Amino acid sequence: MNDISILDAQGIAWAVKGHTIISDIDICLREGETLGLIGPNGSGKSTLLRIMAGLLKPTSGNICLKGQPMQRMARRQIARLVTLVSQQAETEDRITVRDAVELGRTPWLTALNPWGANDEAAVTQALQAVNMEAMSTREWSTLSGGERQRVHIARAHAQSPELLLLDEPTNHLDIHHQLAILDLVKTLPVTAVIALHDIHHALRCDRILVLKAGKKVALGPPANTLTSDLMRHVFSVDARMVPDPAGGASLISFQRIHST
Numbered sequence: 001m002n003d004i005s006i007l008d009a010q011g012i013a014w015a016v017k018g019h020t021i022i023s024d025i026d027i028c029l030r031e032g033e034t035l036g037l038i039g040p041n042g043s044g045k046s047t048l049l050r051i052m053a054g055l056l057k058p059t060s061g062n063i064c065l066k067g068q069p070m071q072r073m074a075r076r077q078i079a080r081l082v083t084l085v086s087q088q089a090e091t092e093d094r095i096t097v098r099d100a101v102e103l104g105r106t107p108w109l110t111a112l113n114p115w116g117a118n119d120e121a122a123v124t125q126a127l128q129a130v131n132m133e134a135m136s137t138r139e140w141s142t143l144s145g146g147e148r149q150r151v152h153i154a155r156a157h158a159q160s161p162e163l164l165l166l167d168e169p170t171n172h173l174d175i176h177h178q179l180a181i182l183d184l185v186k187t188l189p190v191t192a193v194i195a196l197h198d199i200h201h202a203l204r205c206d207r208i209l210v211l212k213a214g215k216k217v218a219l220g221p222p223a224n225t226l227t228s229d230l231m232r233h234v235f236s237v238d239a240r241m242v243p244d245p246a247g248g249a250s251l252i253s254f255q256r257i258h259s260t
């Protein structure tokens with residue numbers, strides 16, 4: 001991780017039909033970091049990720065990607081730098097797993113640069129990274145929810161982005177594959193923003209951005225950010241650190257605060 005900014009978003013807001021969904025978001029992503037995005041349901045995580053991916057135009061504010069204003073960049077230029085795996089990602093039913101991952105190479109293909117060995121290699125490597133190589137000829141529609149999720153992540157990986165945006169990527173995954181995806185993101189040479197509900201997973205990120213009702217509540221390293229005051233204020237839960245007697249990572253115990 002270093003101090004070069006890959007994405008710099010200042011004063012971001014998005015409103016629909018007169019309702020402000022997110023506002024006053026400033027975030028500068030450092031190259032190579034993994035940023036966890038947490039907040040209650042409806043707090044604006046998916047909306048912010050779609051804005052960062054260039055899929056939603058902010059109602060106000062500016063975003064620069066590698067120093068260039070995003071609104072002046074061509075779709076293909078953005079797609080070579082940023083990819084989003086959305087919360088409810090879907091894919092055309094009648095294609096194979098490998099076909100789905102090959103779609104990730106689309107932004108790199110031109111008349112002068114048609115499909116080649118490097119594209120094949122990127123697809124194979126991406127399938128291996130999510131442990132889906134053995135299923136590469138299977139039809140998409142026959143996959144389980146977790147297998148589909150892993151293929152979506154492979155498609156994003158094959159796109160070779162510099163900024164990887166993942167909206168609840170561990171949804172549907174068994175515990176082994178949840179940890180495998182988080183470890184994979186850490187090993188890829190990318191900057192990543194991951195919307196998460198599992199606070200234990202958030203603890204593994206370099207920094208955390210906490211949203212509540214569309215506003216930034218906190219931003220910083222997990223240990224300083226996820227305080228019991230913040231957990232009470234944002235999630236209405238009492239949170240207590242429980243040290244692992246075996247010396248591993250601490251766990252957090254949660255208790256819902258009943259509204260009076």
Ligand SMILES: Nc1ncnc2c1ncn2[C@@H]1O[C@H](COP(=O)(O)OP(=O)(O)OP(=O)(O)O)[C@@H](O)[C@H]1O
Nearest residue numbers: 016021039040041042043044045046047048087195
């Ligand atoms: N096109 C839209 N029209 C109306 N309301 C919208 C639209 N898009 C998003 N919203 C609202 O904006 C709020 C934020 O939605 P968003 O999907 O960003 O939340 P989230 O933090 O990702 O929630 P979750 O944890 O449930 O995925 C929600 O209240 C949602 O209903």
Ligand SMILES: [Mg+2]
Nearest residue numbers: 045046087167
């Ligand atoms: Mg969401």
